[in-house]
Amino acid sequence: xxxxxxxxxxxxxxxxxxxxxxxxxxxxxxxxxxxxxxxxxxxxxxxxxxxxxxxxxxxxxxxxxxxxxxxxxxxxxxxxxxxxxxxxxxxxxxxxxxxxxxxxxxxxxxxxxxxxxxxxxxxxxxxxxxxxxxxxxxxxxxxxxxxxxxxxxxxxxxxxxxxxxxxxxxxxxxxxxxxxxxxxxxxxxxxxxxxxxxxxxxxxxxxxxxxxxxxxxxxx
Numbered sequence: 001x002x003x004x005x006x007x008x009x010x011x012x013x014x015x016x017x018x019x020x021x022x023x024x025x026x027x028x029x030x031x032x033x034x035x036x037x038x039x040x041x042x043x044x045x046x047x048x049x050x051x052x053x054x055x056x057x058x059x060x061x062x063x064x065x066x067x068x069x070x071x072x073x074x075x076x077x078x079x080x081x082x083x084x085x086x087x088x089x090x091x092x093x094x095x096x097x098x099x100x101x102x103x104x105x106x107x108x109x110x111x112x113x114x115x116x117x118x119x120x121x122x123x124x125x126x127x128x129x130x131x132x133x134x135x136x137x138x139x140x141x142x143x144x145x146x147x148x149x150x151x152x153x154x155x156x157x158x159x160x161x162x163x164x165x166x167x168x169x170x171x172x173x174x175x176x177x178x179x180x181x182x183x184x185x186x187x188x189x190x191x192x193x194x195x196x197x198x199x200x201x202x203x204x205x206x207x208x209x210x211x212x213x214x215x216x217x218x219x220x
Contacts, residue, residue: 061090062092090176095164097140106134127184
């Protein structure tokens with residue numbers, strides 16, 4: 001139990017700082033939607049640098065640290081303990097398994113791709129937005145399934161990222177080094193586990209939107 005709760009007590013010692021919405025969101029994800037979550041490492045108060053102290057951290061504040069990703073859970077008691085002690089910690093979803101996966105891309109291209117998908121009449125699930133990137137939640141997929149899907153494409157923009165089994169993504173209303181995380185397309189209020197589309201439809205639509213003239217995404 002001690003290992004799950006955290007070896008580095010200094011990271012788990014901050015008490016409620018007026019962010020009950022984070023705890024409420026984490027409980028909704030874990031207990032109502034059955035999405036396995038855990039607290040992210042968070043940022044340093046003064047400079048928004050990552051609390052993991054890695055100067056080259058590519059996702060500052062928005063990744064697991066202690067506990068590690070394998071501790072992600074849907075247990076109400078554990079979730080409540082974590083965010084009572086770390087009320088400002090980002091909420092991290094462990095993607096894959098029975099939980100949603102995600103396809104992410106740079107924010108400007110994401111906005112254009114969503115507009116194109118809407119115009120095509122495609123039904124989308126929840127979409128997560130940060131100032132830098134947007135992520136479309138999709139149904140769980142295997143690495144083999146994703147590999148076959150990408151292999152069939154003539155070109156896949158290098159700006160796309162895939163968050164599948166063994167991956168993670170920060171959920172709203174977290175605040176990370178990238179800024180405030182929000183819903184660009186929020187789940188329906190009071191709904192059960194949100195519906196998400198299959199990865200094939202999303203990748204087909206996004207790749208088609210991004211490879212059209214004038215809609216290409218930067219390779220970043």
